[in-house]
Amino acid sequence: LGHMAFELSTKKALLGQQQSLKTQATAPTETDWHPTSWRSKPVTQDIVYPDQGALFKALSKISHLPSLVSAGEIERAREDYARGARGEAFFLHGGDCAEAFNECTEDHISAQLRILLQMSFIIFMGAKTPVVRVGRIAGQYAKPRSKLAEVVDGKEYPSFRGDSVNGMDLTDRQPDPDRLVSAYFHSSTTINYLRSLSTEQQLLDAAIKELNFDADSIDSEILRVKAHQVHSRIEDALLLYASSARNGDKASSRTLDHLSRAMGSEMLWTSHEALNLSLEEASVRSVLDPVTGATHHYDSSAHMIWTGERTRQLEGGHIEFMRGLRNPIGCKIGPTMQPDELVALLNKLDPDYQDGRVTLITRLGVDKVDRFLPPLIDAVQASGHRPLWLCDPCHGNGKTTPTGIKTRDFADIFGEIEKSISVHNAMHNPLGGLHLELTGDNVTECTGGCIPLGEDQLGSAYKTLCDPRLSAEQSLHLALLVSRRLEG
Ligand code: PEP
Ligand code: MN
Numbered sequence: 067l068g069h070m071a072f073e074l075s076t077k078k079a080l081l082g083q084q085q086s087l088k089t090q091a092t093a094p095t096e097t098d099w100h101p102t103s104w105r106s107k108p109v110t111q112d113i114v115y116p117d118q119g120a121l122f123k124a125l126s127k128i129s130h131l132p133s134l135v136s137a138g139e140i141e142r143a144r145e146d147y148a149r150g151a152r153g154e155a156f157f158l159h160g161g162d163c164a165e166a167f168n169e170c171t172e173d174h175i176s177a178q179l180r181i182l183l184q185m186s187f188i189i190f191m192g193a194k195t196p197v198v199r200v201g202r203i204a205g206q207y208a209k210p211r212s213k214l215a216e217v218v219d220g221k222e223y224p225s226f227r228g229d230s231v232n233g234m235d236l237t238d239r240q241p242d243p244d245r246l247v248s249a250y251f252h253s254s255t256t257i258n259y260l261r262s263l264s265t266e267q268q269l270l271d272a273a274i275k276e277l278n279f280d281a282d283s284i285d286s287e288i289l290r291v292k293a294h295q296v297h298s299r300i301e302d303a304l305l306l307y308a309s310s311a312r313n314g315d316k317a318s319s320r321t322l323d324h325l326s327r328a329m330g331s332e333m334l335w336t337s338h339e340a341l342n343l344s345l346e347e348a349s350v351r352s353v354l355d356p357v358t359g360a361t362h363h364y365d366s367s368a369h370m371i372w373t374g375e376r377t378r379q380l381e382g383g384h385i386e387f388m389r390g391l392r393n394p395i396g397c398k399i400g401p402t403m404q405p406d407e408l409v410a411l412l413n414k415l416d417p418d419y420q421d422g423r424v425t426l427i428t429r430l431g432v433d434k435v436d437r438f439l440p441p442l443i444d445a446v447q448a449s450g451h452r453p454l455w456l457c458d459p460c461h462g463n464g465k466t467t468p469t470g471i472k473t474r475d476f477a478d479i480f481g482e483i484e485k486s487i488s489v490h491n492a493m494h495n496p497l498g499g500l501h502l503e504l505t506g507d508n509v510t511e512c513t514g515g516c517i518p519l520g521e522d523q524l525g526s527a528y529k530t531l532c533d534p535r536l537s538a539e540q541s542l543h544l545a546l547l548v549s550r551r552l553e554g
Contacts (some may be wrong), residue, residue, distance in 0.1 A: 081405045097392030101350040101363060104343050109383035111210040111376055113231055113342055115241050121344065124243035128250050129348040133366030134257050135336060137353050140393050143335045143369040146198045147394040147422030156193045157499025159337065159456060160426075162543075163201030164209050175259050177506030178203055179334060181538050185545035186432050194548030202503070204256040205338040205368050207231075207249045208345070209532050210376045226531070230342065234531065245287035246345050253367065260334055261341035274290040288435045293546055299430040320468075337396075343387050347483070350391075362392040372396030372427065379485040380410055389415050398458065399433045412451040424453040427501045431462030432481040434536035439489045447495060457486040465535065466525035467521045473534050475512030478549050487551055500501070500548065504536040513539065515540040 077420065115121040149155040162169075163179055178201060186197035207230035215222050224239040227231060230249035232239045238458060340346045340551035349367035354360075365371055373384040373392075375398040388395040399408065404437035408426075416423040426446070430438050459482035462475045483500065510527045513519050520539075528534075536544060 067550065083240075095473060099363075099386070100386060100488075101347050101352075101388040101390070103390070104347070104383035107381060107383040107386045109377075110379060111214075111341060112161050113208075113227060113241050113344075114491055114549065115243055121243040121246075124246045125344055125348040127247055128345065131250060131254075132392065133364075134250075134253055134254065134349075135366060135369050137362065137364050137366075137392070139333075139335075140275060140364050142324045142330050144392070144394055144422070146335070147197075147425065148420070149197060149368075149421035149422070151452045151496070153195070153496030153498070155196045155198050156189060157198050157200060157454065158182060158502075160185075160198040160502035162206060162229050162505060162533040163202075163503045165203065165206045165252075165256075166531050167207075167248065167252050169419045170256055172259060174505075175256055175407050176263060176508065177204070177538070179260060179263055179506075181504060181506035183241060185541055186232055188545040189551050189552065190540065190549075192551070197479070198499075200335040200370055201260075201283070202337060203334070204336040205249070205261065207251040208339065208341040210339070210341055211374075228341075229531075230345065231468050234400055241475060246342075247521065249345070250367075256500075257336060260336075274379070283516070296506065315490075329554060335368040335369040335440070337368050337372065339374050340384065340388065341374065341377065343383055346371065348385060363390050365391050365393050368393070368501065370394045370396065370425070372398065374398050375400040375429065378411070380414065381491060382426070385411065385414060394425060394454075396456075397426045398461070399426050399430075399442065400462065401430050401438050403438075403442065405441045407440055409445050409449045409451075410445065412453065414541070416451050416453070419450055419452070421452045422454045424451070425498075426453045426454055427458045429458035429461035429501075432459070432478045432483070432485065434462065435482055435485040438488060440493065441495050443489070443495050447493070454498040455490065455495065456501045457483055457497060458500050459483045459486070460501075460503045467524065469521075471521070471524050471528065473521070473524055474512045476512055476518075476536070476540055476544070479512070480544060483548060485543075486553060502536065502541070502543040503533055504538075504546075505540045505541040506541075508539065510537060511535050511537070511539050512540060516543040 146155060158400050160182060182199045182201065186199050187422060190197045209226040209231075211225040211227060214225055216225050217223075224232065224241075225238050226234050226239070227241070229252075230245050231241050232245070233242075282391070287322065307423060316554060346365055346367065349365050351364050351366045353362050355362055370393055371388065372395065373388060377384040378397050378399075379385065385397075397411065397415070412424060426442075428435075428439060428442070443455075459479040460474060462473060463478040466472055467472065487497055507529070510519055510524050511528050511530050513521055513524070515537070516539065519537075
């Protein structure tokens with residue numbers, strides 16, 4: 067694909083000073099980054115399309131469609147990430163393992179926003195720093211798989227790779243380029259709805275009115291008291307808010323300040339795994355910064371993107387693609403990551419040593435954190451890079467039940483968080499937040515929690531397309547535990 071078409075499509079520049087901005091078409095060289103330079107590198111978990119003509123048509127269409135997020139927003143997200151890296155904000159990054167086209171509904175999207183808001187309020191009360199929310203949302207439609215094929219009744223089929231690639235139905239496993247265009251429109255409709263929910267009143271309503279978990283049902287006495295405190299403080303805040311809105315009452319401005327600080331950033335930042343590089347390339351918009359004269363390249367499909375544990379090879383296509391972007395970028399870190407390899411990765415992704423340029427998302431497993439996290443932190447501290455460190459307590463703790471259901475246990479999830487907090491604290495390194503697979507819906511995918519869910523109950527509302535998510539109730543319980551732990 068020629069990059070020219072994509073460059074031309076960016077004439078309508080993104081920074082809000084549209085008239086004064088010009089796009090630059092620079093010739094790529096061996097060492098220069100370019101939106102296409104990943105193509106000369108090995109690409110793991112690649113998606114191979116049988117019909118290249120149809121793929122070209124779909125990508126070209128996407129490259130001409132409007133940006134889903136603006137350069138100005140990405141710049142503001144960068145500032146949040148820098149704050150997080152310095153320990154001045156706590157990140158709550160979460161959502162579905164894989165979004166589904168048929169779950170692109172008002173109910174599901176508002177449930178996702180609501181659970182993240184509720185959790186951030188609870189965490190804020192313990193962490194006492196603003197909580198920045200990032201959704202695995204509005205584009206989380208492509209999955210890496212440990213097994214790229216599956217055998218059913220003696221016949222081999224390509225694995226399901228997410229709704230932007232193929233279908234769950236065995237007859238629909240061929241990658242279909244039209245699904246890329248459909249993913250764009252589903253992302254666009256999701257982000258549009260999120261924006262409509264982002265007014266202050268909506269935020270408060272969503273966060274407060276429906277804080278509908280049953281505090282009395284929590285088994286631990288301390289947590290039950292804490293949950294009641296959260297309820298009543300939130301209720302007080304809502305009453306004050308309502309009365310100040312009616313009377314213009316200045317007395318409640320402290321509460322309002324408190325609330326808006328808890329809410330951190332202006333909106334939910336969106337994110338997804340940048341797996342399908344052709345799609346990400348078609349989303350790149352290049353903008354000339356009128357002040358510095360530099361050309362910035364934005365992946366306009368999300369505020370933040372990350373690469374997974376299976377695609378983070380130092381010399382691979384995914385790292386090459388991400389390194390040239392202005393967006394905050396992330397990398398999943400599993401137990402095989404070596405300290406010197408991590409520093410080499412940071413040197414590549416963060417050559418200018420910018421706070422929060424890179425997010426390191428550790429997913430080591432509850433039994434491995436104590437052994438593997440300290441040497442990684444040590445090496446990064448010595449390197450001078452200041453990434454945002456997030457703990458993903460989900461992906462290192464997967465298990466399969468004797469009947470073949472993929473699950474995770476609540477105790478392992480909280481266990482990995484607790485151990486990670488202890489390690490970071492002991493090394494005077496800020497743990498910048500959490501990366502979680504969760505849903506605001508009442509699913510039965512992870513075991514344990516405040517009303518313990520047993521393996522035999524997993525079948526009743528097991529809905530995920532890929533990995534098991536914490537339910538709304540488990541998520542709130544986790545937020546209470548984390549809040550208490552961060553309080554010290
Ligand atoms: C994921 O986040 O859904 C995922 C596949 O994670 P990881 O790359 O860490 O395995
Ligand atoms: Mn997952």
